[in-house]
Amino acid sequence: MIAKRQKRRSTCPINASLEVVGDRWSLLIVRDLMFAGARAYKDFLSSEEGIATNILASRLVKLQESGIVTSERDPQDGRGVIYRLTAKGVELAPVLLELSRWGTRFEEGEPPGGILQAWETNPQAFLAEIRKQLLDVPRSTG
Amino acid sequence: MIAKRQKRRSTCPINASLEVVGDRWSLLIVRDLMFAGARAYKDFLSSEEGIATNILASRLVKLQESGIVTSERDPQDGRGVIYRLTAKGVELAPVLLELSRWGTRFEEGEPPGGILQAWETNPQAFLAEIRKQLLDVPRSTG
DNA sequence: ATACTTAATTGCGATGTGCAAGTGAAATTG
DNA sequence: CAATTTCACTTGCACATCGCAATTAAGTAT
Numbered sequence A, B: 001m002i003a004k005r006q007k008r009r010s011t012c013p014i015n016a017s018l019e020v021v022g023d024r025w026s027l028l029i030v031r032d033l034m035f036a037g038a039r040a041y042k043d044f045l046s047s048e049e050g051i052a053t054n055i056l057a058s059r060l061v062k063l064q065e066s067g068i069v070t071s072e073r074d075p076q077d078g079r080g081v082i083y084r085l086t087a088k089g090v091e092l093a094p095v096l097l098e099l100s101r102w103g104t105r106f107e108e109g110e111p112p113g114g115i116l117q118a119w120e121t122n123p124q125a126f127l128a129e130i131r132k133q134l135l136d137v138p139r140s141t142g
Numbered sequence C: 001a002t003a004c005t006t007a008a009t010t011g012c013g014a015t016g017t018g019c020a021a022g023t024g025a026a027a028t029t030g
Numbered sequence D: 001c002a003a004t005t006t007c008a009c010t011t012g013c014a015c016a017t018c019g020c021a022a023t024t025a026a027g028t029a030t
Helices: A013-021 A026-035 A041-045 A053-065 A093-106 A115-121 A123-135 B013-021 B026-035 B041-045 B053-065 B093-106 B115-121 B123-135
Strands: A069-073 A081-085 B069-073 B081-085
Touching: A013 A026, A013 B026, A013 B093, A026 A041, A026 A053, A026 A069, A026 A081, A026 A093, A026 A123, A026 B013, A041 A053, A053 A069, A093 A115, A093 A123, A093 B013, A093 B093, A115 A123, B013 B026, B026 B041, B026 B053, B026 B069, B026 B081, B026 B093, B026 B123, B041 B053, B053 B069, B093 B115, B093 B123, B115 B123
Parallel strands: none
Antiparallel strands: A069 A081, B069 B081
16 A cells, blocks of 8 residues: 655666565565465565565565555464565566576576466466465455 | 576575576666667666666676676777677566566556567567577677 | 776775564463 | 463664775777
8 A cells, every 4th residue: 555666766667676676585575475375474484595584574564665565463363464465466476487487497496396387388377366366365354 | 607606595496586686786787788788888887777887897797607698808999898698698588578567567667668568469479589689699700 | 108988996984684682462371 | 360482573783785986907099
């Protein structure tokens, strides 16, 4: 909902994207939300890459300010916070998938089972499936 | 040709890619090489975003170590260095294009004329065209 | 020789990162 | 209900990186 936009270095859309998600951690958080079922703070901390808690906290704030992530208190456990991708966040899927494809081809990352093949075979269908999975979630009724 | 690979934080291919190009400048350099016809050091410096010369120098070294960029002395002017994308660098095109698409849709970047539409209409053909443009360049015969 | 261009390097203050420890609120345990 | 644990952060500090300005080395032009 918030959309704090500071002065841009340029009007190039690639640059615009990089100013929002162009760092070593933001897209890993989006990845965890999109493909690893992460919802809670501790889920991100337990990721293989080992993000520091202060970095995680500051990135989650930035991602919310950018309208990529939302948060709400966990109705089942008042201590917990549940993080979710917004529609804007979900639409980062193609970026993540192309990064994954490139990494697999040139940087010897372990190919994620099946996902990339599905993406390469039918991007449209795959995107539709991801949107459905991540956006048609039952929300707390307030 | 060099491929200095330091210890990875994880085996995830998205992470692998981000460790190589996941910063605010590397992909802008690749963009300039791919779409803006940049060849010389000063071309990158004159980009709208205003990269600092020390950052540019260190990024160019890193990109060469990662096998994304090559360099050679300018045969016409011994002071000059000519930078080029490798095949590995050219294959970052889908990443750049999807970042551009996302930025245009959600971050109000100025859409680059025609390019995105060509990409969305026929990705395969567009990629083939880019590969041809950037890789079938006459090299210095050594 | 002198001046200029090109591709960097150096110095330095400001900002960002990574690690460990601590905090406050809520839940769980006894 | 008191003590402990869990969760989501915050703080402190050492260190690395960034951004800006000035400088340098090599090559070219006059």
